[in-house]
Amino acid sequence: MKNRKKLTVIKFGGSLSKNPPARKKFIAELAALVKKEAVVLVHGGGPEINIWLEKLGIASRFVKGFRFTDQATLEVVEMVLSGKVNKEFVAGLLKQGVHACGISGKDAGLVVCKRLPQYGFVGEPVKVRTKLIDTLLSAGYLPVLSSLGCDAAGTTLNVNADSLAMAVAVALHASRLILLTDVPGVLDEHGRTIPLIHTCEIPGLLRRKVVTGGMIPKIKACAASVRRGVREVIIADGAGSLKQLNGTIIK
Ligand SMILES: Nc1ncnc2c1ncn2[C@@H]1O[C@H](COP(=O)(O)OP(=O)(O)O)[C@@H](O)[C@H]1O
Numbered sequence: 001m002k003n004r005k006k007l008t009v010i011k012f013g014g015s016l017s018k019n020p021p022a023r024k025k026f027i028a029e030l031a032a033l034v035k036k037e038a039v040v041l042v043h044g045g046g047p048e049i050n051i052w053l054e055k056l057g058i059a060s061r062f063v064k065g066f067r068f069t070d071q072a073t074l075e076v077v078e079m080v081l082s083g084k085v086n087k088e089f090v091a092g093l094l095k096q097g098v099h100a101c102g103i104s105g106k107d108a109g110l111v112v113c114k115r116l117p118q119y120g121f122v123g124e125p126v127k128v129r130t131k132l133i134d135t136l137l138s139a140g141y142l143p144v145l146s147s148l149g150c151d152a153a154g155t156t157l158n159v160n161a162d163s164l165a166m167a168v169a170v171a172l173h174a175s176r177l178i179l180l181t182d183v184p185g186v187l188d189e190h191g192r193t194i195p196l197i198h199t200c201e202i203p204g205l206l207r208r209k210v211v212t213g214g215m216i217p218k219i220k221a222c223a224a225s226v227r228r229g230v231r232e233v234i235i236a237d238g239a240g241s242l243k244q245l246n247g248t249i250i251k
C-alpha cells in the first residue's frame with residue numbers, strides 16, 4: 001500500500017519467554033510505538049513448544065538449527081504458537097489499549113512456503129500475500145503473526161519466525177526489521193557484541209562457527225532483508241529499550 005505510514009516489522013524471540021519483565025516492558029513500549037508508526041509483530045515460541053512437547057512425551061530434535069517437525073510435533077507447534085503464545089501477546093497489547101489482531105501465516109494464505117522435507121513439516125516462505133496485513137493496518141489493527149505457513153497445496157508448515165519476519169518485511173516494503181532476542185546482539189569469538197556486520201562478512205562468520213544455532217536463521221534472514229531492500233536491519237537485545245536499540249546492525 002503506497003500511502004501507508006513508515007512500517008517496522010518486529011520479531012520478538014521465543015527465547016525471551018524466560019524474561020517476563022522484558023516482555024512486559026516490550027509490550028508497553030510497543031503500545032507507544034504503534035501510535036507513531038505502522039508495526040507488524042512476529043513472534044517465536046521455541047522454549048514454550050519444548051515445554052509442551054515434554055509434557056506430552058514427544059521428543060524434540062534439531063537439525064541445523066531447524067526443529068525436526070513430524071505430524072505430532074506440528075500439532076503442538078500450532079497449538080502453542082497460534083493458541084497460547086499468540087493470544088498472550090494479543091491480551092497484553094489489548095490491556096495497553098492496542099487493538100492487536102493475532103493471526104498466523106496460514107490465515108488467508110498469507111505466507112506461502114516451499115516445504116523442506118528433510119525437516120519434516122517445515123517450510124521456507126516463498127511468497128507473502130500482503131493484502132490481509134494491509135487491510136488490518138489501514139483499519140488501525142496491529143497484526144500479530146505466529147510463524148506458521150502453508151505450501152501451495154495447503155499443507156500446514158512450521159516456519160522459523162526469523163525467516164517469516166524477513167519475508168513479511170520484504171513483501172510489505174518495511175523500512176525497518178528488528179529481531180529482538182535473548183543476547184545483546186551478534187557476539188564475536190570473545191563474547192563482545194559486534195556493532196555492525198556487512199552482509200559480505202556473514203559467510204565468514206558462519207564458516208568460522210562464530211554464529212551457530214538459533215543465530216544462523218537470524219543472520220541469514222537479516223542478510224536477505226538487506227539484499228531485498230529493507231534499509232534498517234538490527235538484531236537487538238530484547239531486554240533493552242525499543243526507543244534506544246542496542247545490538248548488531250546488518251548493512
Ligand atoms: N555469535 C552469536 N552471537 C549471539 N548469539 C549466538 C551466536 N551464535 C549462536 N548464538 C545463539 O543464538 C541464540 C539466539 O537464537 P534463538 O535461541 O533461536 O533465539 P530466538 O528465540 O530469539 O530466535 C542465542 O541465545 C545464542 O545461544
Ligand SMILES: [Mg+2]
Nearest residue numbers: 013044046214
Ligand atoms: Mg530462533
